[in-house]
Amino acid sequence: MRLLASLSTKKLQWLLFAWFFLFPFLPVPSFWITLGNYIGLYAIAALGLVLLTGVGGLTSFGQAAFVGLGAYTTAYLSTTLGWSPWLGLPMGLLVSGAAALAIGAMTVRLSGHYLPLATIAWSLSLYYLFGTLEFLGKYDGISGIPPLTVLGVDLSSPRVMYGLIWFCLGGCVWLVLNLLNSRPGRAIHALAKGKTMPEAMGIHTAQYKVLVFVLAALMASLSGWLYAHLQRSVSATPFGLNMGIEYLFMAVVGGVGHVWGAILGAGLLTGLKSQLQDWLPLLLGSNGNYEMLFFGLMVVLLLHHARDGIWPRVTALWAHVHPPEPEVVAPEIAPEGYSDMPRRAKPTPGxxxxxxxxxxxxxxxxxxxxxxxxxxxxxxxxxxxxxxxxxxxxxxxxxxxxxxxxxxxxxxxxxxxxxxxxxxxxxxxIGRSFQHVHLIPHLSVLENVAMGTHLRGHTDPVRAALRLDRVEEARLLYLAAEQIKRVGLEEFMHTPAGSLALGQQRILEIARALCTDPxxxxxxxxxxxxxxxxxxxxxxxxxxxxxxxxxxxxxxxxxxxxxxxxxxxxxxxxxxxxxxxxxxxxxxxxxxxxxxxxxxx
Structure with a gap:
């Protein structure tokens, strides 16, 4: 699977997104607009799971709980305390981020099945907390949430909210793509390979695990804020474990390792559930919750035939029409400041x-x-x-x-x-290679080797997400390309590392180790x-x-x-x-x- 798509596929991505964004301006039924609103809300939360689970390799069933934190925070502040709904967004992000930081520091260090079980445990805890606290309305929740307004203009119309929801989703997609195409992004990719290789490249794995956990929670909180002011009421039911599982399903069905798979998965599953709720009562009667049975069966069949999700199939079909071009490309000439990069002094010979x-x-x-x-x-x-x-x-x-x-x-x-x-x-x-190669197979040779440059850069995730790191990124990619040429793998620079022969993969590891300036x-x-x-x-x-x-x-x-x-x-x-x-x-x-x-x- 490939998370950063080719340039031609990138055009397809943004064309599809532009279509969804312009959708409410077309003469379509109001129900379609409502369905589009929920697809956008679910896609924001699922996008966090793409970053956390698909890229970082940390499985979580608790995303819905963070959606609830964002929704309940803005609901309480705007109804009980009379705060502006717009202040509910930063406060919701603050509450969710603090909770994710505390929970993540305790849970993301777990491995194997212990981490998913831990996410289930605290997800259930937050769900029951929402339903039992008096000031949150217990299981009746909070109603009468004021709508969002801008300069006195009411934004409560579903068509207007559609634009806001998809604008927020587009912003999240842009930030995540920028982050993954950077020094911190390569560190996040490396998390899926365990601890040994990333730490040998100088990557603080515990720190980055907490980082992706918090980022996923922040996107969920944003989704919750939008949900609260779209629904104008909140209760505990939409933030339980069942919804947490559905968010994970959306990410997996669309393609858990692909940013755009979050949108595709949210659209497919939301539309599928809606249609099953309409069709099955006509076929089987209204006695029984048959849609969940058919929904689960269809998801299992889908995963059986497309284990990497639907998005890779879509991009493969598109590639037949538009041949792919590499997205991560090193500069052909040394970028400004490259010669000034610090280099380690060699000890006295002997x-x-x-x-x-x-x-x-x-x-x-x-x-x-x-x-x-x-x-x-x-x-x-x-x-x-x-x-x-x-x-x-x-x-x-x-x-x-x-x-x-x-x-x-x-x-x-x-x-x-x-x-x-x-x-x-x-x-x-001290740099090293490994007896059993440690690579990220779906990333290119250039991206794998560039992981060795981690200690040569200093860009933080915020600057990377805002594309303020381009000067430093050019230097690091140029350094990686120089080492690739040095070891004789120049012709494979943009080839997925997993497609190389074993001997070539070992040479790649040498190039990566040389990037650490040993x-x-x-x-x-x-x-x-x-x-x-x-x-x-x-x-x-x-x-x-x-x-x-x-x-x-x-x-x-x-x-x-x-x-x-x-x-x-x-x-x-x-x-x-x-x-x-x-x-x-x-x-x-x-x-x-x-x-x-x-x-x-």
Whole structure:
């Protein structure tokens, strides 16, 4: 799935939106206008779930509760306290944002099925809170909400409210698209891959999870504010768990990973429910709630045949007419200020930059790394080799902060790093690739590599959403493009990363790691899956990095590749170091030969 559509598809998106926006000016029945109002309201709330669930990978059934917070806030302030309805919007956003911040800080750190269950729990809590508080009218709710007015002009007409609702929806779509096409947006994309890769790029995953949770709640609150002044009354029923599930259905049916899928899903499900309520009583009688049965069955069939939702099918059909063009494109020439971007100074050649001193890692009674000790100097390529299960990747994870050491010390440039997490370690100048590639498959090679530039920029989400980050964004994309050219993937720059061969994906990870401006580069099996010429190109690249003063620590099973490129080798077996020395010395080491059962000749 692709969240940022091609340029030609972008024209289709805005043409469709313009049609919906101009819809009330046509001589259509009032019922259609009412239906369009609810589609717009639901799409705003579903758009928040696209950001939270489709992009960020955080499943929530509680979106309806935040719609209720926005609706009840403006209803109470405008009826009981006599405030202007327009003041109900910022106050609703404030209440919803504060609640989302508090709830999100406690729940988004959960993983697996615990997060959806937590959202169900607090959604039910807020629902019953709406229905039991005396000042909110209990289950009767609040009625007599004043209409919105501008300069004395009443906006309560459904056709006028239609324009306001769709104007707000268009603004939300524009802001979300801008946000996702930016440095913070790439960080949000990375959340779906777990914690290991984003943190290794310097992304504060906990902070961004709370951010997307709050942003989804703010969009829901906006929908609630509009709903309250459209209906002129509120009660607890529309803000329960059932509606929260429907919002998620809308996002999934339209395409949960696609911004425009929120509008399509809201339109399809709202229209479908309306038609079922009309048709089924004529066919089956009015005894029984048959529409929910048929509605659920049709949704299941739809998801069975279009698991990514309807919007990808629409864009695929459109692409046959208008061939796609890449949306995220790096500047062809260095943008202004690119040469002034700070770059890390390389250590003095030959100085020790990495010291592993008696490092041990235990998992219960299993000793994965046992009192390892070695060092690495500036401008040196060191290979960490050994049979499968020797503990090499675990040693990598200790150096990069993915795992804490059980005992011992690890120092980088004279400072201890064994107590630091991955994000702080990469800030100090250690970049890495992974044994099992960590990419966002539907994003382009350029966008994946640009994730490595996160620490090189400073744009906040607000500036990104308002497109005030274009100068910095151009620099970061140009930097990413330069590293892609450096590793030889220029022809695949706008290709989805998931379509590359495994070897090319590993090279992509090297380009991404280089974007972090490392002093020390850790590569976990970089030559796996590469053809002969590609291995030769990788060898040339590593030699070039060495000449520039960069240090490299690599794990690799291709002994011909390792022997031809490394300055020294450290050999592990069963978590312990059994040998260290020059490649020629290691080739004749009896302990190494025994460990490999004659595998090195």
């Amino acid at each position: 100085s020790i930059i990495l010291e592993v001193n008696e490092a041990r890692k235990q998992f219960g009674g299993l000793v994965a790394v046992k009192d390892m000790q070695f060092d690495l100097r500036a401008g040196e390529i060191v290979g960490l080799i050994g049979p499968n299960g020797a503990g090499k990747s675990t040693m990598f994870n200790l150096v990069t902060g993915v795992l804490p050491v059980t005992s011992g010390e690890i120092r980088f440039c004279g400072q201890r790093i064994d107590t630091l997490d991955s994000r702080r370690i990469v800030q100090r100048g 002093v020390l580069l850790l590569l976990d099996e970089p030559a796996a899956g590469l053809r002969l010429k590609e291995k030769q190109a990788l060898s040339t690249l590593l030699q070039q990095l060495k000449a520039e003063g960069m240090s490299v620590l690599l794990v690799e099973h291709d002994m011909d590749f390792v022997m031809g490129i490394t300055d020294r080798l450290v050999v592990m077996e069963f978590g312990s170091k059994i040998a260290e020395g020059l490649p020629t010395e290691i080739q004749n080491n009896e302990a190494v030969l025994a460990a490999y059962l004659g595998g090195i000749e």
